[in-house]
Amino acid sequence: MSRLVVVSNRVGSTREAASTGGLAVALIEALRDSGGLWFGFSGKTARSGTRKPEVVAEDGFTLATLNLPVDEFQGYYSGYANGCLWPICHFRPDLIQFERTHFDAYRQVNRRFAQALAPLLRPDDLIWVHDYHLIPLAHELRALGVRQRIGFFLHIPFPPPDLLDALPEHEALLHWMLDYDLVGFQTQHDRLQFQHCIAHNGGWISDHTVEAHGQSVQAGAYPIGIDARQFHALSTSPAGAREFRRMRDALHGRAQIIGVDRLDYSKGLLRRVHAVEALFDRHPHTRSRVEFLQIAPLSRHQLKAYDDFRHALESAAAQVNGRFAQFDWTPVRYLNRPLPRRTLAGLYRASRIGLVTPLRDGMNLVAKEFVAAQDPEDPGVLVLSRFAGAATQLDAALLVNPYDCGEVADALETALSMPRAQRRDRHARMMSVLVEQDAAKWRADFLRDLRGARATRSGKRRAR
Numbered sequence: 001m002s003r004l005v006v007v008s009n010r011v012g013s014t015r016e017a018a019s020t021g022g023l024a025v026a027l028i029e030a031l032r033d034s035g036g037l038w039f040g041f042s043g044k045t046a047r048s049g050t051r052k053p054e055v056v057a058e059d060g061f062t063l064a065t066l067n068l069p070v071d072e073f074q075g076y077y078s079g080y081a082n083g084c085l086w087p088i089c090h091f092r093p094d095l096i097q098f099e100r101t102h103f104d105a106y107r108q109v110n111r112r113f114a115q116a117l118a119p120l121l122r123p124d125d126l127i128w129v130h131d132y133h134l135i136p137l138a139h140e141l142r143a144l145g146v147r148q149r150i151g152f153f154l155h156i157p158f159p160p161p162d163l164l165d166a167l168p169e170h171e172a173l174l175h176w177m178l179d180y181d182l183v184g185f186q187t188q189h190d191r192l193q194f195q196h197c198i199a200h201n202g203g204w205i206s207d208h209t210v211e212a213h214g215q216s217v218q219a220g221a222y223p224i225g226i227d228a229r230q231f232h233a234l235s236t237s238p239a240g241a242r243e244f245r246r247m248r249d250a251l252h253g254r255a256q257i258i259g260v261d262r263l264d265y266s267k268g269l270l271r272r273v274h275a276v277e278a279l280f281d282r283h284p285h286t287r288s289r290v291e292f293l294q295i296a297p298l299s300r301h302q303l304k305a306y307d308d309f310r311h312a313l314e315s316a317a318a319q320v321n322g323r324f325a326q327f328d329w330t331p332v333r334y335l336n337r338p339l340p341r342r343t344l345a346g347l348y349r350a351s352r353i354g355l356v357t358p359l360r361d362g363m364n365l366v367a368k369e370f371v372a373a374q375d376p377e378d379p380g381v382l383v384l385s386r387f388a389g390a391a392t393q394l395d396a397a398l399l400v401n402p403y404d405c406g407e408v409a410d411a412l413e414t415a416l417s418m419p420r421a422q423r424r425d426r427h428a429r430m431m432s433v434l435v436e437q438d439a440a441k442w443r444a445d446f447l448r449d450l451r452g453a454r455a456t457r458s459g460k461r462r463a464r
């Protein structure tokens with residue numbers, strides 16, 4: 001069995017995985033199965049960085065982490081990855097802050113990663129690179145003579161050609177993706193956008209293979225899942241049940257709408273607050289009967305776009321409270337602190353509606369966690385944006401256009417008055433999708449295709 005090598009911007013430890021859950025859990029299981037290696041940034045910056053990674057044994061696998069020079073890290077992470085790639089992939093070219101030095105730092109950090117990782121590799125390793133921070137990594141590894149199979153998974157949406165064109169380096173980015181053996185996307189739509197971009201830039205596409213500059217790569221869709229049964233168990237565990245009761249007691253019989261998102265402009269939080277306001281305007285009988293709780297831990301707050309967004313959101317929430325609150329009713333409650341995972345599970349379960357309205361999202365795991373945490377006998381309703389990857393799987397949710405606050409408000413009212421039988425039916429349909437297409441399947445499907453992708457690559461490589 002090949003050893004699995006996972007590479008991502010940040011690495012996850014077993015301890016962190018228990019509190020944050022999600023992706024780290026899915027990957028750690030696979031790493032343990034093969035005695036694998038997880039490589040990434042240590043989270044520490046130093047004036048000149050380190051060339052050699054720190055290698056430590058975790059529980060059943062190995063962690064290797066690299067310190068980065070502070071300027072390079074800022075250019076790579078805040079400047080290019082989150083200041084250019086993230087807004088382009090989330091349809092916000094207006095927010096791009098392009099600087100040539102950021103792109104140079106992005107390349108340089110990927111080169112550093114490759115130089116530190118290459119000596120740790122074994123001939124039969126299977127290398128799985130994650131996300132937009134590391135698009136050039138295979139290219140840099142290949143330049144050092146690495147011939148092992150390398151796969152790439154993009155967790156965020158892939159933009160259409162006209163948007164990608166706005167990045168001055170779009171050709172280089174596409175070119176680098178061809179150095180992988182397999183590139184994976186959250187949805188078929190994202191895979192097609194990638195193929196359109198390749199064709200738009202003079203390449204060839206056929207079925208699941210794309211070709212350009214004499215190189216070819218396979219492309220597939222692998223919707224990321226959660227461990228739905230485990231998350232459900234967390235919501236009914238003693239800790240989850242305690243938080244559930246605390247929440248229900250605090251609600252005094254009112255119905256709760258819950259939102260849980262990193263504070264990010266792509267998550268549609270501002271329009272979501274306006275949609276809740278529209279609910280109280282269009283359906284006055286819901287006033288005093290419904291509360292909206294938004295949990296929004298701060299993220300990337302060193303970037304101006306995030307700071308501006310936070311202020312706009314705070315003012316919108318205050319405005320709704322100013323208009324509607326009564327001395328014994330606060331319509332919008334808003335928290336910037338992250339909560340423990342077990343608390344989230346209990347809060348989801350105590351809520352009547354999960355409101356997940358990103359303007360663009362690769363998948364959105366919160367939508368899946370909300371469904372998994374529900375009581376199947378008396379479940380809450382998921383109101384979900386059509387523009388989240390999760391909408392392709394969870395079509396039994398109430399799907400909405402998050403730009404249309406009136407439509408979202410009406411969906412909230414429909415959810416509040418939905419008969420129990422219909423709620424149960426919708427929940428059962430979504431839960432069976434979550435159990436069938438879980439994190440283990442995502443991982444297994446991707447790794448199966450990566451193993452099989454080798455023949456295509458080696459053939460091409462011989463021909464070069």
Ligand code: GDG
Nearest residue numbers: 019020022155224297338339340341361362363364365366
């Ligand atoms: C990217 C893509 C794709 C949130 N607040 C707290 C907390 N969370 C957890 C949630 C969930 C995770 O963070 C967020 O995952 P999402 O999928 O919703 O969004 P991104 O962070 O943008 O993730 C996305 C994902 O990658 C995976 O491929 O689905 O499209 O953008 O698990 O529960 N966790 C805790 N406390 C919080 O306050 N413990």
